[in-house]
Amino acid sequence: MEPTRIGFVVGPTRTAVGLFLPTGVAAAPTAAPVAGRRTALAVLLAGSMLTVLAGAVLTPVVELIRSELRLSGTAAGLVLTAHGLSLALAGPLVGRAIDRWGVRTPLALGLILYGLAGGAGLVTDSYPLLIASRLLFGVGAALVFAGTTLGLLDLYEGTARDRTMGWRSTAISLGGVLFPLLGGVLGGISWHAPFGVYLLGVPLGLVTLWALPGRRAAGVSGEVPAVRPGRSGSLWNLLRGHPALVGIYGLQAVTSLLLYGVLVFLPLRLAEVGITETAVVAIFTGALSLVMSIVGLSYPWTRARLGQLRLLAVTLAVFTAALITLGLTGAPVLMLVAPAVFGIGMGLAVPALTVMVAEHAPPARRGQATALLASATFAGLFVSPLLLGSVQAATSTRGTFLAAAALSGATLALLVVRLRGGSGRRLRGVVPPPVGRTGSAS
Numbered sequence: 001m002e003p004t005r006i007g008f009v010v011g012p013t014r015t016a017v018g019l020f021l022p023t024g025v026a027a028a029p030t031a032a033p034v035a036g037r038r039t040a041l042a043v044l045l046a047g048s049m050l051t052v053l054a055g056a057v058l059t060p061v062v063e064l065i066r067s068e069l070r071l072s073g074t075a076a077g078l079v080l081t082a083h084g085l086s087l088a089l090a091g092p093l094v095g096r097a098i099d100r101w102g103v104r105t106p107l108a109l110g111l112i113l114y115g116l117a118g119g120a121g122l123v124t125d126s127y128p129l130l131i132a133s134r135l136l137f138g139v140g141a142a143l144v145f146a147g148t149t150l151g152l153l154d155l156y157e158g159t160a161r162d163r164t165m166g167w168r169s170t171a172i173s174l175g176g177v178l179f180p181l182l183g184g185v186l187g188g189i190s191w192h193a194p195f196g197v198y199l200l201g202v203p204l205g206l207v208t209l210w211a212l213p214g215r216r217a218a219g220v221s222g223e224v225p226a227v228r229p230g231r232s233g234s235l236w237n238l239l240r241g242h243p244a245l246v247g248i249y250g251l252q253a254v255t256s257l258l259l260y261g262v263l264v265f266l267p268l269r270l271a272e273v274g275i276t277e278t279a280v281v282a283i284f285t286g287a288l289s290l291v292m293s294i295v296g297l298s299y300p301w302t303r304a305r306l307g308q309l310r311l312l313a314v315t316l317a318v319f320t321a322a323l324i325t326l327g328l329t330g331a332p333v334l335m336l337v338a339p340a341v342f343g344i345g346m347g348l349a350v351p352a353l354t355v356m357v358a359e360h361a362p363p364a365r366r367g368q369a370t371a372l373l374a375s376a377t378f379a380g381l382f383v384s385p386l387l388l389g390s391v392q393a394a395t396s397t398r399g400t401f402l403a404a405a406a407l408s409g410a411t412l413a414l415l416v417v418r419l420r421g422g423s424g425r426r427l428r429g430v431v432p433p434p435v436g437r438t439g440s441a442s
Helices: 037-056 059-069 073-101 104-122 127-155 158-187 193-211 235-241 244-272 278-296 299-306 308-328 332-360 363-394 397-419
Strands: 003-005 020-022 029-033 223-225
Touching: 037 073, 037 104, 037 127, 037 158, 037 193, 059 073, 059 158, 073 104, 073 127, 073 363, 104 127, 104 193, 127 158, 127 193, 127 332, 127 363, 158 193, 158 278, 158 299, 158 332, 235 244, 235 363, 244 278, 244 308, 244 332, 244 363, 244 397, 278 332, 299 308, 299 332, 308 332, 308 397, 332 363, 363 397
Parallel strands: none
Antiparallel strands: 003 020, 029 223
């Protein structure tokens, strides 16, 4: 069988997993070129920013929602996190849809659903209806996360793909800085007003129908093959046949859990040392996103020098050091430095894990594999306050950060053991080297 290329690609032809699909059907390119590649890139990066908008824009008004609707703290918190549950559960179905119908239509529909369900909070005063809209919003967010990620992965290959994933990391982290500020400004009008920002998804969904090609596939020349995406197999077969993905998803879940542990418990830790002014607290949390946005741009350079697995080991070491600092120090200066250091790790981890999914997933099922990455991300988000909150209740906020540091350190130890297990094994079933990209996993 001859390999059939998929993914509209920029750059020299090269052998890479995620770029070849062994089938008996030869690609039959049409003469129509893929137009507006830069426009597609801009649309996909804008959609990537919306993934962090999901909860960030509402953070400043959670207390207003709690008081206006007379909710408990836990019930109010579900307004921020309920979408994470439906997003994680919808991930496998979303991936199958993208593998079957390509990126454009599912992403466009997801953006429109994202905008309408998210914007429902503008006119909703009933808590049950608000939660229902947030759960529906999570389905749209799952389509947006998987569609934008896979669209960017298919847009480029090799070093160009690494650079694009760095841009994606920067776009996400900039959203983490800008959207809470926007939510705070709009929250001065009413607690309903920040929900209006979600409506951006509707026009962006319509632009997606115009800007993205009608197929997920295209060749190096920019021509669109006639071959349609095929049916995906079962989730079990995907994970059993590609055990590296299990390790990647586990690393993604741990990373997400640690990130939201910092975002949720850092304000409590700052209050213990007398820092309670909301504007000052925002500086501490914003330092993480700001550094992440800058470091994301350096991902291609860092990967080229360290390789993916050593880069991940450095990331986990950085996480561990930052979390230990937050658990032990009471000096405000060090407590500002620690989130910034944590942001270094996030700026590298986000693009690295995304690229690794693309390199280890079979091309015909890359949509499903990418959607499962979203499930792992938001499962970590959903579990983080529950798990680390239990630790805090049993110990203290310091104990919470030290427990998070222990989890990060244990994950790092496992990765180091596997790295030292021999270059031939390359983490064996955890993260073996990608087919056709020799040395990129070293």
